[in-house]
Amino acid sequence: MSAAAVEVEALERRYGDVRALDGISFSAAPGEVFGLLGPNGAGKSTTIRILTGRTRPSAGSAHVLGHPVPAELERVRSEINLVPETPTVYLRATAKENLDLFCKLYGLPAARGDAALERVGLAKAAKRKVKTFSTGMRQRLLLARALLNDPRVLFLDEPTRGLDPQSARDLHALVAERAAAGTTIFLTTHDMTEADSLCDRVAFLADGRIAALDTPRALKLRLGGAPEVDVVLDDESDLRLALDRDADAARLNELVAAGRVRTVHSREATLADVFIALAGRSLDDGVNGHAEEGER
DSSP, X not given: OOOOSEEEEEEXXXXXXXXXXXXXXXXXXXXXXXXXXXXXXXXXXXXXXXXXXXXXXXXXXXXXXXXXXXXXXXXXXGGEEEEOSSOXXXXXXXXXXXXXHHHHHHTOOHHHHHHHHHHTTOGGGTTSBGGGSOHHHXXXXXXXXHHTTOOSEEEEESTTTTOOHHHHHXXXXXXXXXXXXXXXXXXXXXXXXXXXXXXXXXXXXXXXXXXXXXXXXXXXXXXXXXXXXXXXXXXXXXXXXXXXXXXXXXXXXXXXXTTOEEEEEEEOOOHHHHHHHHHSSOGGGOOSSOOOGGGO
């Protein structure tokens, strides 16, 4: 049996003539933060729907904690959880009532819900009705709900969408904490900065296929283009120079020798740069007609 917490092999999902997933394969280890990256409609949410048993694959296989899904979903249901992209909470109930209900479903004491609200910074709002919550507060409530059963695999589908910067930082800290404790975090996002800071490895999904899979640093070094530096001169003008060009390298040496350089900053490629190199378009361009199930 594989030691992988999540394993996908030649996975396909078709909607009529559209292939939302076109034979993707990957695995995520226990305690790993694994990112599935790509623009909206690339197939990220479809992948999570299959891994959490809410959608059946058209072909291929998916295993979670060694069990095929959805065939043996009941064997792993108590050991996984999900923060969905679209908030699914009871708006007329309070935050505490929402979590009390799920504690009953999991067979857990209500105190587990109180602790989860405390962990995500909602303890003071526990008795407020969720309909009064901001988008970010509702997202934090979803996260609290997902922590109730102390999952071995936690699926996060665009988890920081709608969060303010501080709430996003708090969520990142919680992700790192859970991963350090051995939880596998499976993250889908189109936020390349978030993925770069959180993920041990990332897979780029474009047109239903995985275009590349590696650590963020390895991908940036391999596919991010030539190294460049931004130079600020003594007259406050600035230059961008490519260090692999002899003329630019010579120009930088001349400026340094003349005492004209105030600062030099290296410009490292971003994961967004990598995606453009792989897919030939930016993340904002969408995909070629590949709509995911939730977007149809």
